[in-house]
Amino acid sequence: MTSSFIIRVPATSANIGPGFDVVGLSLSLYLTLTVTIGETSTLPVITYSGEGADEVPLDPYRNLMTRVALYVLRCNGHRTFPPDLSIHCHNQIPFGRGLGSSGAAVIAGVLLGDSLGKLNLSRERMLDYALMVERHPDNVTAALVGGFVGSYLRELDPQATEAAQVPLSEVLPEYPSDAGEDWGLSPPVPPLGIGHYVRFKWNSSIKAVAIIPRFELSTAKARAVLARELLEERSVPLPSQVFNMQRLAVLTTALGQTPPDPELIFEAMKDRVHQPYRKTLIPGLPAVTSLITPASHPGLLGICLSGAGPTILALATHNFDSIAGKIQEIFQQEQITVDWKILEVAGGSTVDS
Ligand SMILES: Nc1ncnc2c1ncn2[C@@H]1O[C@H](COP(=O)(O)OP(=O)(O)O)[C@@H](O)[C@H]1O
Numbered sequence: 001m002t003s004s005f006i007i008r009v010p011a012t013s014a015n016i017g018p019g020f021d022v023v024g025l026s027l028s029l030y031l032t033l034t035v036t037i038g039e040t041s042t043l044p045v046i047t048y049s050g051e052g053a054d055e056v057p058l059d060p061y062r063n064l065m066t067r068v069a070l071y072v073l074r075c076n077g078h079r080t081f082p083p084d085l086s087i088h089c090h091n092q093i094p095f096g097r098g099l100g101s102s103g104a105a106v107i108a109g110v111l112l113g114d115s116l117g118k119l120n121l122s123r124e125r126m127l128d129y130a131l132m133v134e135r136h137p138d139n140v141t142a143a144l145v146g147g148f149v150g151s152y153l154r155e156l157d158p159q160a161t162e163a164a165q166v167p168l169s170e171v172l173p174e175y176p177s178d179a180g181e182d183w184g185l186s187p188p189v190p191p192l193g194i195g196h197y198v199r200f201k202w203n204s205s206i207k208a209v210a211i212i213p214r215f216e217l218s219t220a221k222a223r224a225v226l227a228r229e230l231l232e233e234r235s236v237p238l239p240s241q242v243f244n245m246q247r248l249a250v251l252t253t254a255l256g257q258t259p260p261d262p263e264l265i266f267e268a269m270k271d272r273v274h275q276p277y278r279k280t281l282i283p284g285l286p287a288v289t290s291l292i293t294p295a296s297h298p299g300l301l302g303i304c305l306s307g308a309g310p311t312i313l314a315l316a317t318h319n320f321d322s323i324a325g326k327i328q329e330i331f332q333q334e335q336i337t338v339d340w341k342i343l344e345v346a347g348g349s350t351v352d353s
């Protein structure tokens, strides 16, 4: 007899300008896993359609989602995947564009491990597992709980801090193909309560226009440039930190107000902590964030880089075509082709039978 269930995880846009590694917004593009147990095969069979289908590994010991699921299972006393497992993934979230595809894959893996092991983990505990893999909380928290979310990593005691910082290679090891199910050391179990979060209000008249360049920029690369630049200056200058904190404090309330105030939000979505350092990787970014305003494009509320980029996120209540058209024109001048989508703020991840 076969049984099946469906896991659905939304895309996310992190930072929203000043909230680097702090805020995330879940968006209506989804990673959907249809999981079936009872179709005979020894190893899990993964099939894939949609975004990334031509590049994602289908080997369950190489695929990010199933490696995370195996991590969760092994931390909870299961040696490996249950037999006779097949997983079909349909993915609408483009890879390496700043729309949280890896965060969604990590959350899908945690939910998969939880369901396969019948673990009944709480959301908070699921977040602990996700944070052992993706160590900035903004994307994974918003993907798990949905909405406009702020989060921080808790100050843990020294032992727990060490446990939460074990190298990623120990959390998600390379599983040797000839080792059967005996993979040696036990996996590092996450300490309790690594992250805390809160959901902010969101005015439902606000839509997210995602302008998605047709090139990939890995988050690792976009974080490396940041590390390099900041290393040279030693730290983010204090005036830039204050600039961002002032804006973030206003933004988290301003996006829930009725009616939304374009002047307030446009200024509150500016950033001096990460976008200036990333402009070398995203030609057109300075022009996009300076040339289009609520005065030139009524309906526009604010513009920022989505996550680590290269996608641009424009928040707006109307006039979506003309806002996206102008951003497309700026990218065209840099010989960059884009696609764009109008997205809603989504609910959190779900598992349904
Ligand atoms: N559904 C998925 N299944 C397996 N791996 C995925 C999936 N989605 C993303 N990934 C992995 O994450 C990488 C992209 O992550 P990242 O560079 O953080 O960009 P972003 O999260 O902004 O899309 C992909 O190249 C792929 O290796």
Ligand SMILES: N[C@@H](CCOP(=O)(O)O)C(=O)O
Binding pocket: 012, 013, 014, 015, 020, 021, 022, 097, 098, 099, 100, 101, 102, 103, 136, 138, 139, 219, 222, 223, 274, 306, 307, 308, 309
């Ligand atoms: N705060 C992170 C967010 C990365 O988001 P992604 O969608 O690009 O993975 C960062 O800015 O590096």
